Amino acid sequence: MSANYINESPLTKTVNHHDSTHLSGRHFLCVAIALALSTIATVSAAETPVELKPINVKDFGAKGDGVTDDTVAINAAIVEAQKQGAGAVVWLPSGRYKTATRAEKSIRITGANGLTFQGEGDATIVSGDLDEPVFRLDDSKSVTVRKISIDHDPLGYTQGMITAVDIPNMTCEVSMDPGYPAPNDPSFKGSQVHPFVFPDKNYYQLDRHWPNPIEMVKTGERTWKWKLQGPPHIENWAGKKFFIYTESRSHAFVLSNLRDTTLEDINYWGGGANAGFYIRGLEGTTTFRRFVIGVPAGSNRLYSCAGGGQVSGLRGKLLLDHCDFSKIDDDGIDILSNYTRIIEQKDNRTLLVQAKNSDYRAGDRVELWDWQHKKIRTNAVITTATPNPDGTFVIALDRDVVTERVGVGVGMNFSRESMIDGIDRLVNVATVGQETIIRDSKFQVFRAKCLNLKAANCTIERCTFRNSFQPAISAAPEWYFEEGSSIRNFTVRGCTFTDNNHPNIVIGASPITGVPGDKPKVSEAQENISHDSTKILIEGNSFSGFGTTPSVFDWSWPVGPAITITCAADVMIRGNTFGPLAERAPEGTLKVLVEKCKDVKIIDNKGISAEETTVHENDVGSKK
Incomplete structure (x- = not known):
């Protein structure tokens, strides 16, 4: 070998650059290729991520015997996994893992990035506390929880x-x-x-x-x-x-301040708890895939839990895909809007509002509501939102607004005071990036709504709604919640509605009149009508078994129609099929009722006659 080579290995030889001109072209090419291969191998080895070994909760003392409290052990495994960084996996082998019988109540994932919590086989977490969530996920991103079942013992x-x-x-x-x-x-x-x-x-x-x-x-x-x-x-x-x-406060999951979260292949058997999940402050994409709320197969349980899930502060995309919610007492899913009393108008474009755990940001579209008449007054876009230490916000808007009644007010949710105080409200109806898609899922609720939605950009497609007491889908304000949100870009497509009471789909709310101190009443006055909800598409759905209301209550929804829409604009009802009504449906029951709306099109529907369709556009009666 020439002295020009320092290393004898043919793949790692290093050329003496002073003498490289003496190499033949063929030899130089071989050396260059060898050097390139060596460099690639070195870089590849450096960039190949180290395969992270799953963290087994049993290595931290978890027993999975259904008796020993494993909360501390599971949380210790999570903390250890987080030290590995993104890509870490916490592994829960088959077994029944008892939690929440001692001081530590919840399984916690906090400050994680790229963590997966994954069960094996029939891995089941059994919580012994009906007042604390089974899982708490906070201040994290790219977290996945999958392949587990969750139950409660004792039952609630x-x-x-x-x-x-x-x-x-x-x-x-x-x-x-x-x-x-x-x-x-x-x-x-x-x-x-x-x-x-x-x-x-x-x-x-x-x-x-x-x-x-x-x-x-x-x-x-x-x-x-x-x-x-x-x-x-x-x-x-x-x-x-x-x-x-019993009245419990437990959820399977409480999620707050998260980005890009996935919950999939999860069974929540409820056990009489409060709800499947409570969410506040989500960004990126939050996915529920094959998430089941119900009762175990083969069980004689009559009941799962009080509610399905509640979402507040949604700032990204919420996707529910192939989920199944059943045997739920109250609403299946609630998507709420931010709403707050206006305390003071500082100038034409600046408002001081109650924060009430609201999250206002620049770019959000908000509506200013006349709360005495429950009517939208104007809408605007936030240019700046500044929180104060006392829990209030200073909101600057992109246009002049007019308020009429401002103040602190009294009363909280579900209070008569909040419903009738008449103080103007600021409603955050379209947070930046907000979108909801619910597809290929099943819902059955005992006494309330399957979907109770007060958010912009919602699409419900290819879902099944069966045997529910109240409307299957409601997209309307609930005044006793202090909520007055309108609906934008709302689509219901390709869904099946069977044996649901009340209207199967309700969008919008009747105009209200009243004065502070009096219970609001439905108003027929033209000045109290505003077309708050817009861009509504109801397409390709099928309805059967509707038309009755087995209740002695004076509900706000009319008896009968499969679809009821009030105070909306740009409405399309197209290509739907209306099957037979319920056996007890009164003769002459309407199938579609549209009131106080404008720009309404009802076309290419089957199983419905002109006599079964009533449309009142701009409060002028007409049939289509």
């Missing part, structure tokens, strides 16, 4: 069958199902009894007013006689199943 409810009713003496006899708590458990004190009035449709009550027991006497191993606070409304309660649930 009990169930059984009504065997006899004595109306004159206001008593009933019940038999409790084996394996469920006794009805006189202190946690059920004051709780309401929910009988399944229509067991074939899975509605659990006629009107929410089954009289509660005021005295319970045990008459056998699982039998009881109850003294009721009032007479039952009808006699044929014998043979009906019922359940009683």
Whole structure:
């Protein structure tokens, strides 16, 4: 070998540059190729990420035996995994992992980046606390939780069958199902009894007013006689199943301040808890894929949990894909708007508002609402939003606005004071980047709405809604929530609606009039009508079994129509199929009712006649 080579290895030889001119072209090419290959190999080795070994929770003391509290061990595994950085995996082998029976209540993922929490086989987390969330995910990005089931033990409810009713003496006899708590458990004190009035449709009550027991006497191993606070409304309660649930605050997941989060292949069996998830402050894309809320297969459980999920502060894309929500008491999904009282108008374009945990940012589109008449006054875009230490915000807008009634006000959610105080509201109806897609999913709710949506840019497609007591889809303000959001860019496409009560789809709300201190009333006055919701598309859906309202309540929705839209503009109802109405539907029941709207098109629908369609555009009656 020539002395010009320092290293004898043919693939790692280094050329003496002073003598390189003496190499032949062929030899120089070979050396160059060898050097290139060596460099590529070195760089590739440096850039290839180290394969991270999954962190097994059992290595940190978790037992998965259904008895030992594994909360501390699971959290220790999460902390260790986070030290690995992005790509770390926490592994939960098959087993039943008891949590929340000691001081540490929740499984916590905080400040993570690129972490995956993944179960194996039948891995199930069983929480022993109905007042704390099973999982808390905070201040993290690119977190995935997958392939686990979640349950509660003890359950937050009990169930059984009504065997006899004595109306004159206001008593009933019940038999409790084996394996469920006794009805006189202190946690059920004051709780309401929910009988399944229509067991074939899975509605659990006629009107929410089954009289509660005021005295319970045990008459056998699982039998009881109850003294009721009032007479039952009808006699044929014998043979009906019922359940009683306690007021709990637990969720499967509480998510806050997250970016790009995925929850997939998760079963939440509820166990009488509050809801599947509560979300506040999401950016990027949040995905629920094959997320199930219901009861275990083969179980005789009548009930899952009080609600499905609630979303607030959505600033990105929310995707629900192939999910299944059933046996839920209240709304399946609530997407809420930010709303707040206007305390003071500082100048033509600057407002001082109550923060109320709201998240206002530059670029958000907001609406200023006349809260006395529940009517939009104007809309604007935020140019700056400055939080104050006292919890208020100074909001600067891109245009002049006019307020009429401002102040601090009193009362919180669900309060009469909040509904009737008349103070102007600022409603954040389109946060930057907000979008919701719900597709290929199933919903069944006992007494409330499957989807209760108050957000911009919503698409619901290829979903199934069945056997629900209130509207399957509601996109309208709820004044008792202090919410007055309007709906923009709302699409319902290719969905199937079967045996749902009330209108299957409700969009918009009737105009309201009133003065502070009086309960608002529906107004027919032209000056109180505003077309708040716009760009509504209802296309290619099928409806059957609608047209009845088995309730003694004076609901705000009309009895009958599959679709009801009020105070909207740019509405298209196209290519839908209307099947047979419910057996008890009154003769002449409408199938579509559109009131106080403009720019309405109803075309190419099947199974519907002109007599079954009523459209009032700009409060002038017409049929199409």
